[in-house]
Amino acid sequence: MKKLKAVLLGAGNRGTIYCDYALRKPEELEIIAVIDTNGFRAAEGAKRYNIPKEKCFTSLDDFIAANIECDFVVNGTTDRYHYETAMKVIGAGYNMILEKPITSSKQELMNIVNLAKEKNVKILVCHVLRYTPFYHSIKEIIDSGKIGKIMNMQLNEHVWYGHFVNSYVRGKSRNQAYSTSGLLIAKCCHDTDLICWLNNASAPSKVSSFGVKSFFTKENAPKGATQYCYECPHKQSCMFNAYKFEIEKDFIPFYTWHGIDKPLNEITLEEKAEYLKHNVYGQCVFQTDMDIVDKQTVSVQFENGSLATLNVVGGTSKAGRHIHIICEYGEIVGYIEDNKYKLRVFDKDEITYHEEEIDLNEINDIDKDDNSVIGHYGGDHYLMQEAMKYFNGLSHSVCVTDINDSIHGHLVCYAAEESRLNSIIVDIKDDLIG
Ligand SMILES: NC(=O)c1ccc[n+]([C@@H]2O[C@H](COP(=O)([O-])OP(=O)(O)OC[C@H]3O[C@@H](n4cnc5c(N)ncnc54)[C@H](O)[C@@H]3O)[C@@H](O)[C@H]2O)c1
Structure with a gap:
């Protein structure tokens, strides 16, 4: 396999996670510009990947003007910049790994797909869950036909309250006006992608959805609560006290302290405490400018008559992604957190079923002590492993699909938002591309 050269666009958390593959597998990948x-x-990225000064840019236009050759660009910019940057990268003829969501608008999505076709550019969307041993193995069973075609899929996503508060109540995905994405597209375009990719023998045709913000609202703030926790009379008793959450527990430091331009290990306690006095991470969870829902349900009908439902709930005791697929001759049931699922196959003779546990903890090769490869249950690492084959023009797993088979989940999200906001059933049949 030829060693590939990549460029990192957006040297934040996600872009770095993908590019760190080059540090683990220097014989396969080199990051040549940032x-x-x-x-x-940009400077931190250059240091991390040993990139010379002349290949460290603070503007995408300058990079494009420099005409640097590479095999692909890793686009890890934030949601609101995906469209603008993706169009420039594709326009310049570069292949790209593009973070999800591709974009939050259907028209923009179509523009990206059409330009990629015109320029003959490969785009690999970071639907990292596809690449996990759990969903990859489920996909192989479905595609084998062993239990027949999918009739119904039930997916549930429970977002643990620590994560939900940090990313969707205080975090940068809390406000659609700012981030451009609502909860569904930001958090669940993975789940809608799974629904469509696992069932890609057919295409989604109708969508309906309900979604509400009912807990993280001003009305639920304790009486007399102030906007910032540091001066709040309830700070000792409140389970969401920013000091406990962000300093003592410090769940997601690379998000919380993102606004302080210093390496994380150099930020002092005093700096953190001061920062929380004026940053949204220090605000009362009931009084931020969060404008997205905290729970949503989505129903999807496919052209072949199969159905799917997705439930996302933000603020649960435990994180959990649960899947139950009912096929013509069997079922699949499991939680990705367990990394194993039950496969039930009908027993025609006894009019019952056989149940087998597929335990991926036993068969996958991931080193669970290596933090750099366990992100998204191994999905981040396996995505890059497959990307090396894809951009080398070699055969790859069923997880990698071209952009046409990566957009159905996004179309479901857009339709669900239209349904939720207008209380209608949305027909997406005519919107499909390709
Ligand atoms: N695949 C997943 O499961 C997953 C998980 C979390 C986040 N994400 C997505 O990853 C993306 C990045 O999130 P993150 O948490 O790494 O953000 P981040 O803020 O840590 O990193 C984004 C970086 O992009 C830079 N940037 C923004 N606009 C730019 C532009 N026009 N040109 C160059 N650089 C630019 C920012 O300065 C920042 O350093 C988001 O779209 C997010 O939704 C995906």
Whole structure:
């Protein structure tokens, strides 16, 4: 396999996670340039991948003007910049790994797909869950036909309250006006992608959805609560006290302290405490400018008559992604957190079923002590492993599909939002591309 050259666009958390593959597998990948509009991050990226000064950029336009050859660009910019940057990268003829969501607008999605076709550019969307041993193995069983075609899929996503508060109540995905994505597209385009990819023998045709914000609202703030936790009379008793959450527990430090341009291990306690006095991470969870829902349900009908439902709930005791697929001659049931699922196959003679546990903890090769490969249950690492084959033009797993088979889940999200906001059933049949 030829060693590939990649360029990092957006040297934040996600872009770095993908590019770190080059540090683990230097014989397969080299990061040759970095672009970040934030000079500090661009410089940190350059240091991390040993990139010379002349290949460290703070503007994508400057990078494109420099005409640097590479096999692909890793686009790890934030949601609101995906469209603008993706169009420039494709326009310049580069292949790209593009973070999800591709974009939050259907028209923009179509523009990206059409330009990629015109320029003959390969785009690999970071639907990292596809690449996990759990969903990959489920996909192989479905595609084998062993239990027949999918009739019904039930997916549930429970977002643990620590994660939900950090990313969707105080975090940068809390406000659609700012981030451009609502909860569904930001958190669940993975789940809608799974629904469509696992069932890609057919295409989604109708969608309906309900979604509400009912807990993280001003009305639920304790009486007399102040906007910032540091001065709040309830700070000792409140389970969401920012000091406990963000300093003592410090669940997701690379998000919380993102606004301080310093390496994480150099930020002092005093700096953190001061930061929380004026940053949204220090605000009362009932009084931030969160404008997205905290729970949503989605129903999807496919052209072949199969159905799917997705439930996402933000603020649960435990994180959990559960799947139950009912096929013509069997079922699949499991939680990705367990990394194993039950496969039930009908027993025609006894009019019952056989149940087998597929335990992926036993058969996958991931080193569970290596933090750099366990992100998204191994999905981040396996995505890059497959990307090496894809951009080398070699045969790859069923997880990698071209952009046409990566957009159905996004179309379901857009339709669900239209349904939720207008209380209608949305027909997406005519919107499909390709
Ligand atoms: N696949 C997944 O499961 C998953 C998980 C979390 C986040 N994400 C997505 O990953 C993306 C990045 O999230 P993150 O948490 O790494 O964000 P981040 O803020 O840590 O990193 C984004 C970086 O992009 C830079 N940037 C923004 N606009 C730019 C531009 N026009 N040109 C160059 N650089 C630019 C920022 O300065 C920042 O350094 C988001 O779209 C997010 O939704 C995906």
